[in-house]
Amino acid sequence: MRLKIIVTLSVLAGAILAWNLHRIFLQVPDEASQGAIFRIIYFHVPAAITSFTGFYIGMFSGVGYLIRKDLRLDSIAASINEVSLAFATITICTGSIWGRIIWGIWWTWDARLTSYFVCLLIYFGYFMLRRAIDDPTTRARLSAVLSIFACVDIVLVWKSIEWFRTQHPGPVLEIRGGGGMAPGMEAPLWWNFLALLMLATALVLIRTRQEGMRREIDALRRHAHAF
Amino acid sequence: MSPQNFTFMFYGFTVAWLIIIGYVISIALRERRLRQELDRVKRMVEENEQANTRRQ
Amino acid sequence: MRFLRQTLAIAAKDLRSEIRGKEAVNASVSFALVILLLFSFAFDLEPAEIRDIAGGLLWLIFAFAGTLILNRSFARELVNDCLDALLASPVSGAQLFFGKCIANYVLIVIVECISLPVFVIFYNVVPQRLALLFLVMLLGTWGITVIGTMFSAMTVNLRLRELMLPTLIYPMLIPALIGAIELSRVLITGVPLAESLFWFRVLVAFNVIFTILALALVEIVLVG
Numbered sequence: 001m002r003l004k005i006i007v008t009l010s011v012l013a014g015a016i017l018a019w020n021l022h023r024i025f026l027q028v029p030d031e032a033s034q035g036a037i038f039r040i041i042y043f044h045v046p047a048a049i050t051s052f053t054g055f056y057i058g059m060f061s062g063v064g065y066l067i068r069k070d071l072r073l074d075s076i077a078a079s080i081n082e083v084s085l086a087f088a089t090i091t092i093c094t095g096s097i098w099g100r101i102i103w104g105i106w107w108t109w110d111a112r113l114t115s116y117f118v119c120l121l122i123y124f125g126y127f128m129l130r131r132a133i134d135d136p137t138t139r140a141r142l143s144a145v146l147s148i149f150a151c152v153d154i155v156l157v158w159k160s161i162e163w164f165r166t167q168h169p170g171p172v173l174e175i176r177g178g179g180g181m182a183p184g185m186e187a188p189l190w191w192n193f194l195a196l197l198m199l200a201t202a203l204v205l206i207r208t209r210q211e212g213m214r215r216e217i218d219a220l221r222r223h224a225h226a227f
Numbered sequence: 228m229s230p231q232n233f234t235f236m237f238y239g240f241t242v243a244w245l246i247i248i249g250y251v252i253s254i255a256l257r258e259r260r261l262r263q264e265l266d267r268v269k270r271m272v273e274e275n276e277q278a279n280t281r282r283q
Numbered sequence: 284m285r286f287l288r289q290t291l292a293i294a295a296k297d298l299r300s301e302i303r304g305k306e307a308v309n310a311s312v313s314f315a316l317v318i319l320l321l322f323s324f325a326f327d328l329e330p331a332e333i334r335d336i337a338g339g340l341l342w343l344i345f346a347f348a349g350t351l352i353l354n355r356s357f358a359r360e361l362v363n364d365c366l367d368a369l370l371a372s373p374v375s376g377a378q379l380f381f382g383k384c385i386a387n388y389v390l391i392v393i394v395e396c397i398s399l400p401v402f403v404i405f406y407n408v409v410p411q412r413l414a415l416l417f418l419v420m421l422l423g424t425w426g427i428t429v430i431g432t433m434f435s436a437m438t439v440n441l442r443l444r445e446l447m448l449p450t451l452i453y454p455m456l457i458p459a460l461i462g463a464i465e466l467s468r469v470l471i472t473g474v475p476l477a478e479s480l481f482w483f484r485v486l487v488a489f490n491v492i493f494t495i496l497a498l499a500l501v502e503i504v505l506v507g
Contacts, residue, residue: 040239047243066503086250090243097239121454128450132441141507142437145500146451149433152496153455160458160485164465167478199247206254213261220268224275 002205009202016195020188044094046193047087048116050200054084055119059151062144074140075211076204077147078130083203085123087196092116111162118157122150136218289374293382298389300359307355308390315348315398319405330407337408338468342460344398345420346427349391350449353431356383357439366439376502380432388428395420408471416470422486423463429490430455433497436504462486 024042061077064070095113100106107113126146133139301307322340326333360366369379399420403409410416434451438444462482469479 039236043240043243083250086246090246093242093246094239097235097242101235118454118457121450125447125451125454128447129437129441132438132443132447137507138440141503145437145504148500149430149455149493149496152492153458156458156485156489156492157454160461163481163485164461167465203251203254206258210254210258210261213265217261217265217268220265220272224268224272 002209006202006205009198009205013195013198013202016191016198020191020195023188023191040094040098042188042192044091044098045189046196047090047094049193050196051084051087051091051119053197054080054087054200054204055123055147055154056151058084059147062140062147065140066144069137071136071140071215072208072212074136074144075208075215077140077144079204079207079211081123081126081147082207083200085120085127086203087200088116088120088123092120109165111158111165115154115158115161118161119154122153126150136215286378290378290382290385293369293374293379294385294389297356297383297386301386301390307352308394311348311351311390311394312397314351315344315394316401318344318347319398319402323405333406334408334472335468337402337406337471338464338466340406341399341402341467342423342464344402345391345395345424346453346456346460348394348398349424349427349431350452352387352390352394353428353435353452354445354448356387356432356435358435358444361439370506376505377498379505380436380497380501383435384428384432387432388425391424391428392421395424410471411473412470412476415476416467419463419466419470419486422483422490423459425490426459426463426486426493427452427456429493429497430459433493433501433504436501458485459489462489 020042024039058077058080061073061080065073065077092113095116096106099108099110099113126143129146130139130143133142322344326336326340328336357366360369370376374382430452431448434448434455438447438451441447462485465479465482466486468474469476
C-alpha cells in the first residue's frame, strides 16, 4: 500500500516537473531585466518554501514525540528534516548561481542567502547531534528539543539579518521581480511547488521506512545478544 | 539577452537536478545497506535460536 | 521564594568551586588574550577602520572565550556522578539550569571585564559611552549564557562534547551577536544611538524568548 503511494507520488511529481519544464522553457517569455536566468526562480522559490515547510513540520513531529514518546514520530521528524536539508541545499545553490549572473559574484551576504546558510548550519548540527548519540530514546528527545530551538531561532535570525542588511546595504536577491510577476508567469511556479512537495513527501516516506528498518535491526540485535 | 545567461540557467537547472538525483541515489544505497544488514541480523537470530533448541 | 533560594544555592556552589580552582576563568582570559594577539596580525588597519570593526572583534572574542566556560558548566558534574546526584536531589531541572546560568553569566562577565580594558589598550579604541556599552555587554552575555548552558546540558553525555558545543551554539546566537555587535559599533564609533534602538529590542526579545524556552525544556533534556 505504502509502496504504491510512494510510486504514485514520484511518478506524478516527475510528470508535472517534465510538463512544467516544457512550459518554462518554451512558453514563458523572458523577464525584461534579467533575461533567461530568471527561470531559475521556478526551482529556487519552490525548493525554498518546501524546505522551510519541512523544517517546521519536522519540529511539530519532534514535539509529537515528546508528548507521545512514539519513536515512529522521531523517525518521521528525522526524515523530514533530512529531505528539507536537501531542498535547502538546492535553494542555496540555485540562489548562488542566480547571483553569479546578476552581479557577477558567486556569493553575496544578502539577507536571504545568509539566513538560509545559517539554517543549513543549524540543521547540520542537528544531524551531527543525532549521529553522536547511540541510545534511540535520548537521541529522539534531544533532537526534538534542538529542532524546537532551531525553528524559533530561525525566525529571529531571518529578521535580524534582514534588518542588518537594511542598515548595511548590499546586493539584494529580488525575487518579486520588481512589482510582481505577470499572471502567465506565476502559474508554473505553483505547479513546480506542488511537484516538489510531492517529491519531498515520497522521499520522506522512503526515509521513514528506512528508519523503521534501522529500529528493527537494533531490536533484533538486542534480541540476538540477549540469548 | 546574451547566450551567457542561457549557459548559467542551464548550470542552475543542472545543479538542482544533480542534487536531487544525488540525494535519491544516496537513499537507494542506504536502503540496500540496511536490507543487507537486516538479513544478516535475521540470520544471526535464527542461528542463535537453532543453537538454543539444539542445546535443549 | 524557595525556587530562588535553591537556584542561588546552585549558583553559589558553582562560583565557589570556580573561585577556588580558577581553571575556567584563567583558560578563558588566556584564550581571549591570544585571540586579541592573533587579530592584530590578521588585521592591519587604520585607527578609524579599527573603530568600525571594534564592535565585531569584541563580541567575537567574548563569544569564543565564553564557550570555554560554558563547556565546563555541566561537564564538571560528570566526575563522581555528581550530575546524577544533582538530578536526584529535590532541586528541579529548571533550578539547576538557572543556577548554572547565573554562575556562568558572572564568570563570563568577569572575563569580559578583564578583556575589555586590554582590548582598549591594544587597539587604541576608547569607547565614549561606557555605561551603555556595559549595558550592551550585560544583555548580550545573557543571550550567550542561556543558549550555551542549555546546549551544554544537551551535549554533556556525548563523546565529542567540546567539538559539538561551538558548532551548535554559534548559528543559534546570530541574532544576539548581530544586535550586540551593532550596538557596540555604534557606541564605540560615536554614531547617534537613535537609529539603532531596534537592536536593544532584538537583544531583549532574544533573551526573554530563549530563557523561557530553555526553562521549559531543560527538564526534558536533563531527565527525560
